[in-house]
Amino acid sequence: MNRALWRNNTPQRFWQCVPDAPPEDWDAAIRHALPSLGLSTPSQNIEDILVTTLGEGQFGTNHWQLSLLKRLYYMLKPLLPRSAMTLLKRLNRYAVEPQFPLNWPIEKRFVHFQYEIMRRLLLRREQPTLTFKRFWPDDFRYAFVLTHDVESEEGQALVRDIAGLDEQYGFRSSFNFVPERYPLDQALIAELKERGFEVGVHGLKHDGKLFSSYQKFTERAYCINAHLKEFQAVGFRAPMTHRHPEWLQDLDIEYDLSFFDTDPYEPLPGGTMSIWPFFIGHFVELPYTLPQDSTLVSVLGETSPRLWIEKVDFIEQYRGMVLVNTHPDYLPDGMDRDMYESFLAAMQSRSGYWHALPRDVARWWRTRSDEGSDHNTNLGTISLQGDEIVIQ
Numbered sequence: 001m002n003r004a005l006w007r008n009n010t011p012q013r014f015w016q017c018v019p020d021a022p023p024e025d026w027d028a029a030i031r032h033a034l035p036s037l038g039l040s041t042p043s044q045n046i047e048d049i050l051v052t053t054l055g056e057g058q059f060g061t062n063h064w065q066l067s068l069l070k071r072l073y074y075m076l077k078p079l080l081p082r083s084a085m086t087l088l089k090r091l092n093r094y095a096v097e098p099q100f101p102l103n104w105p106i107e108k109r110f111v112h113f114q115y116e117i118m119r120r121l122l123l124r125r126e127q128p129t130l131t132f133k134r135f136w137p138d139d140f141r142y143a144f145v146l147t148h149d150v151e152s153e154e155g156q157a158l159v160r161d162i163a164g165l166d167e168q169y170g171f172r173s174s175f176n177f178v179p180e181r182y183p184l185d186q187a188l189i190a191e192l193k194e195r196g197f198e199v200g201v202h203g204l205k206h207d208g209k210l211f212s213s214y215q216k217f218t219e220r221a222y223c224i225n226a227h228l229k230e231f232q233a234v235g236f237r238a239p240m241t242h243r244h245p246e247w248l249q250d251l252d253i254e255y256d257l258s259f260f261d262t263d264p265y266e267p268l269p270g271g272t273m274s275i276w277p278f279f280i281g282h283f284v285e286l287p288y289t290l291p292q293d294s295t296l297v298s299v300l301g302e303t304s305p306r307l308w309i310e311k312v313d314f315i316e317q318y319r320g321m322v323l324v325n326t327h328p329d330y331l332p333d334g335m336d337r338d339m340y341e342s343f344l345a346a347m348q349s350r351s352g353y354w355h356a357l358p359r360d361v362a363r364w365w366r367t368r369s370d371e372g373s374d375h376n377t378n379l380g381t382i383s384l385q386g387d388e389i390v391i392q
Contacts, residue, residue: 001057002246006050008279011117013369016133018379021121029120037113053110054272054280055245058101063270064211064244070267071208093265093299100264102271105291105311107262110273111318115389122384129383133368135276135319137378140354142316143361144347145286145323146173147257149202149237153182155329160188162328163197165337169344174358175328176202176237176257179227189231198357200235200257201227211242221250228252234359237325241266245280255284255362257325265295275320277365284362289315290324297336305343316352319391321361 012026031044039058042048051057103109122130136143146166150156159175166173175192177184179201189199203210204220204227211217224236228251237257238248248256259280262271272278275289290311296302308324315322324343330336347353356364381392 001051001055001061002281003047003051003055005245005249005281006054006279007047008369009050009054010046011114014114014276015118015382016368018131018133021125021130025121025124026117028124029117032120033113033116036109036116038109054274054278056270056272059270064268066208066211066242066267071212090299096264096269100269102262102264102273104262104264105307106314107271107273108314111275111320115318118382119384119387119389122382122389129381131379131381134378134380135368136354137364138354139378139380141352142319142354143321143323144353144355145321145358145361146171147200147237147288147323147325147358148173148175149239149325149327150175150177151181151202151206151239151327151329152178155327156182156185156188158328159192162326163192163195165341165344166197167195169348171344171347171355172196172198172357174198174200174235176200176235177231178202178204178206178239179230180204180223181206198233198235198359199231200233200237200358201231202237203239206239208240208242210238211244211247214247217244217247218250221247225250225252235362242268248283249281251283253283254366255286255358256280257286257288257323257358259285259287261287261289263291263295265291265299275315275318277321277361279369284365286321286323286358286362288323288325289321293324293326293336293340294330297330297339303339305339305346308343309346312347312350322353323358 011030012020030046034041034044034049037049039052041052056063148162150159156177163173175197177189177199192199201224204224209216210220228236234254235257236251236253241258241260243258248258259272260266261273261275263269272287274287277284277286279285290308296307312322326340383390
């Protein structure tokens with residue numbers, strides 16, 4: 001694994017203190033905070049820690065490869081009715097839940113690790129406060145991002161309806177289209193952009209074969225890059241969140257949406273444990289931090305957005321990013337749509353968040369993280385009150 005892919009995510013660059021603390025203070029703070037992470041890491045070196053967490057190294061060297069059984073499933077998937085796929089997903093739930101090493105839907109350990117590092121840094125420097133570049137503009141407490149994956153021609157026909165629903169509650173979202181699975185509605189894509197939505201690319205064919213080999217991926221990456229240019233798009237999400245951080249470097253993108261903080265139900269279960277954006281090589285990763293709609297309804301049988309709202313409360317507390325992925329293909333089915341609309345209504349009634357398109361969040365995170373970037377008008381303070389970190 002290329003450890004350099006995560007080197008721009010050190011706690012030092014994450015917190016962006018102004019002025020910065022000496023490297024030896026950061027190293028000591030990381031070392032003392034490491035027990036709060038609760039993971040076995042190869043060393044106390046931050047690069048190893050980042051590979052274990054953000055790089056999903058804790059799941060082993062073969063983590064990015066689908067099992068033989070799952071490869072067989074994707075060969076047969078086009079022949080299966082949706083009811084059969086739902087049944088298989090529900091049966092898979094009982095196989096994966098007992099052995100999943102992360103907590104779900106809320107995994108707190110990496111979050112607590114970052115905050116414990118800051119607590120330790122304050123104690124070591126014997127300072128009452130530290131100044132840092134705020135995570136989000138204008139003192140917003142957290143970010144809120146809506147994304148949709150359009151998997152089929154039937155889903156594409158329902159995009160205007162879902163876009164209208166988002167608009168009804170005052171939101172804009174991104175729609176990721178599959179370029180070579182169904183005839184693309186170019187008029188729809190142009191209309192979405194005019195209405196303030198974003199358009200991205202969702203794989204190439206959505207057939208489960210994108211990551212079957214590196215040769216296959218490079219061949220398809222060439223086509224994906226051409227479609228990105230055609231769409232004037234800067235974002236990508238891999239179908240079924242099949243992913244490989246090194247291979248994805250071949251894509252001409254500003255950001256990716258293929259990773260998540262914690263999810264036992266995906267074909268490649270795992271998680272980066274992060275509720276914030278981070279860097280993977282040349283692009284910004286925007287992990288989805290709320291369970292997918294298909295998981296809540298098809299796998300868990302949820303009928304309300306309660307799990308989404310509980311997770312939003314947690315993310316707000318730690319100033320993270322709320323990013324949800326839903327599917328026009330599923331949302332017209334009564335329960336999915338009702339749950340999604342209830343969620344939009346609940347978010348409309350909240351305050352304190354920065355609602356933005358994914359490209360704007362990615363660009364903000366990159367600018368904030370650039371050394372020498374002028375964010376001096378967006379500074380906050382970090383202090384200790386007892387054993388608790390307080391951000392203002």
